[in-house]
Amino acid sequence: MLPAQEQFAQFSVDGQRLYGLLHIPSEYSPSEHSLSGKRPAQGWPSVVLVHGFTGNQGGDHRLLPVLARQLAARGVACLHFDCRGSGISQGDFSEMTVTREVQDTVAAFEYMRHQPGLDPERVMLLGFSMGGIVVSLAAAQVRPHRLALWAPALPELWLPMLRGGFVPPVISDHGGWPISREFLLEVTRLKPLEAAAAWAQSMGGGVARVFHGDADQTCPPEFGVRYAQALGCDAVGIPGGTHTFESFSSTEMLYTETVRFLTGG
Template structure:
């Protein structure tokens, strides 16, 4: 593993590049997008383990912190989905330009809000494959009740307190212009979708809308008995291996 910084709009995005051992030829790669308020290690260091598993399959992996998160520069209060999409496309371009990477074989993996971000970035760069862990489409497609509660919180406090992290009006305004399913459907390649049966973001109809968006390109895996963070050792091991095998199959 080696550290790799990428500039974006006056900020430095910091990340870690995992390369397969003993290879001289350019290799395929997967860019990892973490969830809301997370970092490039992700829950239980699962991104680290997944990156190492990718490398064992002959695939490079780049894990980075979004602006305002982890070690990257920027302010968390400025977070919007569109900005994260722009960061992701910049990272894809930088990774594709790396001398160790085959520019024609770069894929995306995203968790939660990072999954939503990856699904929106994928059509902009026509990545090789797309891996979504519990994508948080509800972040931009909230119920009327949820949107009302968020608006009231922002009006009273200046932000909505989401698990100890603030969501500001800029995030809400940006989300109004995003259709998480129609916008994602423009990506024509293969998609792996992994979700827990008890996931709080798995609102009624979400899976059906992803199935419609990705039509025959979707490889859906429902993990029984776990929630948003795939909270058991077997579930996380299965998630890591499924993702590595999928990336290798479509590299």
Template structure:
């Protein structure tokens, strides 16, 4: 395997600091630069992911010659901003800024930037794909706006901030996320994509992953990982997720490894 180097990253979005970590291979740099991967975490998450889901995968990809950037959205993790002020529009601006930063890095090939999102990060990845124009798009257990209907007390938008287990969830976030249409954005993108979803996911039903795969087009790879939950919290599930994801991002065929999934 190619050795790797890791370094902290800071860039500004609308006057606030975004904090991330960049994973760089240390082998001989290709003439056109390394391919790159931008990773988006989920709702109330952080750049490392549940049980270091993103950290470990970023290291795997860097060891195989792909630069990986994982970062905290504003209002999350180590980045500046308040969670009460988070909106999907602000998060999409963060995605655009991070993609621009990564494409401008002297060690990356700007034409080969792939985008990976988990849960809400998957929703945001699909929503931003037409604008970011990734080389490849990979969704892990992607959410749909319907996920957030559970946070509408009495079916109504809250008047102000509600306490979500210590997270100050603001009304503007809920208003914004319910207006998004990531499936429509996915249909309008038309690039190379894959969806990985646990078939025992109780947070984001596997049917949502199937909807994304259908919206992304007939060439989209879809893997329903048997007995896996929303965060793939089992070592065997993680190994399957990482193996399939790595093969997809490196342009290798998954046909022999994917379970047969009927398409409607």
């Protein structure tokens, strides 16, 4: 495995600062290690990780930084960051909409494209839960080298928040999270499956993969199947995997299969 450098990352969207952590593989001498560890001439490939609804760059039980370190150890640079209003980034969660998070993801993608030592043509995207919606909508704009979805959500997940079929006129209290009327108006009208299909078609058959736990009661496995059908790609079922993959065995398989995909397997 390659050693990696980790450094604080920051970039701005509409005057607000977003913060994250950037993991970059380090070169080393083959005389010291079993792998050559040589950076490709065009630079390391990379991936941007996008967290889910009410989530942050750490992910549930550190899913995202652990994946990032495994990827960096195998020659793939990685950025995980907090969208505006989440984690330690600036902004208020009451301003959060999917469109804003798409903007944040595009900015994160461009940040990676301009990092020294990284290949600007091999930047990938991974979205977790609502992040699956976000990266599906962002893909047509940024044209990722590969697209990975973990337990992707669909807009219908938020329909129960529309009591009686009406959008609340003010901020809703969702377990202490301020959910705006704008978020609810927008999210239920989004078409991420169509966006994912359009990206795949525009790429002449984009390279994508869906990873979904078969015990997910938040976003049922059917969601993952529908994304895979839209993308024309494989869906990897994670046995016993809940929405946040809450067991050693499901987490290990999730990491193994995701790393294999993002490193070219």
